[in-house]
């Protein structure tokens with residue numbers, strides 16, 4: 496960054512700039528420019544500032560911090576997640592302890608129902624799902640036998656289709672997974688890496704929690720409040736409504752941490768990496784409860800995939816209730832990297848270029864093109880900070 500900045504200046508104003516070395520050794524106001532104030536950028540900014548004493552400028556082109564985890568009170572006073580439901584869960588104690596410095600917690604275990612064949616049934620598929628769907632009264636052993644009888648074993652599990660068919664067979668695949676996935680990704684499960692649907696387990700017991708991680712909780716006063724605490728440090732300046740490209744020349748920093756889309760950083764040199772986007776339709780209803788679960792999935796009906804009712808997640812009491820519908824689409828803000836081999840091939844080229852680019856660290860869901868949950872982003876950011884701090 497430093498070299499290219501100086502090179503550009505010299506190109507433009509070569510007659511005015513003396514070649515004296517003090518240009519190169521000038522003091523920097525900031526040691527680090529962090530691009531993106533989501534989890535990845537905020538964690539690194541916080542560590543650099545509080546643990547390494549570095550001066551950090553963090554910029555985001557949006558008008559708020561928090562990235563996709565941003566939450567706020569809507570015009571009716573209900574706390575909502577602007578970019579869809581965000582539920583914190585992790586098995587990593589280090590990540591939980593790290594965040595606990597910036598927030599108190601509200602215990603929360605997420606539950607989801609799927610609307611299938613005119614009924615609302617638990618997803619992940621469990622014993623109750625099967626009994627309710629087929630009007631049966633099986634026990635855990637019997638449902639295991641049932642799954643075995645319908646499963647279609649496959650020699651190699653490569654795609655998301657293989658994952659489901661080999662566990663629960665064609666019929667349940669069609670009812671719960673095929674159409675949801677086609678809607679969500681614009682691709683058939685046979686075209687997606689196995690890791691996508693492998694996020695959803697199949698259970699023979701009655702556990703209806705969406706996640707089974709050892710730590711499951713929501714920040715007591717919301718995500719944004721937690722981000723405010725993380726970034727509230729004398730060594731950190733936050734600049735919103737700013738694309739880093741507007742200021743990188745004017746405010747030179749020693750190094751950069753970049754958490755935006757990696758293909759965009761390199762001007763799409765190897766072509767565009769596909770990301771899946773969403774349109775969020777927020778509504779507030781004049782009733783205290785809208786639906787019978789925090790999230791209801793609609794695999795087979797409607798253009799949206801799911802409806803989230805936020806008060807379940809936040810525990811807020813309010814006479815009204817706010818919900819959000821998610822409509823998947825190809826165009827728009829990049830929300831999901833799309834895990835499939837051909838995209839990985841393109842990403843590999845960007846990764847090699849990123850690794851060969853000095854003084855810039857690529858971090859997070861968009862910059863490393865990985866379908867990461869929040870806790871995985873935090874773990875990745877903490878690990879990258881550790882590598883950086885060895886050198887600083």
Ligand code: FAD
Pocket residue numbers: 530531532533534535536554555556557561562563564578579580581582583584737738739740754755756773830831858859860861867868869870872
């Ligand atoms: P982001 O949050 O995307 O932050 C990147 C930031 O960089 C953005 O704010 C962007 O504006 C900024 N930026 C990009 N380019 C520039 C530029 N040129 N100049 C300045 N700023 C720039 N995870 C969970 O653990 N649990 C969940 O329940 C969950 N639900 C989710 C639901 C949805 C609908 C989505 C989309 C994701 C969900 N996630 C969930 C994943 C979670 O959102 C991510 O893991 C996490 O927020 C990624 O953080 P990040 O900092 O890497 O990226």
Ligand code: UDP
Pocket residue numbers: 609618671672673675676679691692694695792794
């Ligand atoms: N999925 C599905 N049916 C469901 C729930 C999930 O087919 O009822 C598939 C779908 O492909 C989805 C993936 O499993 O994208 C991962 O689901 P998850 O709820 O983890 O997605 P996210 O919350 O990240 O959007």
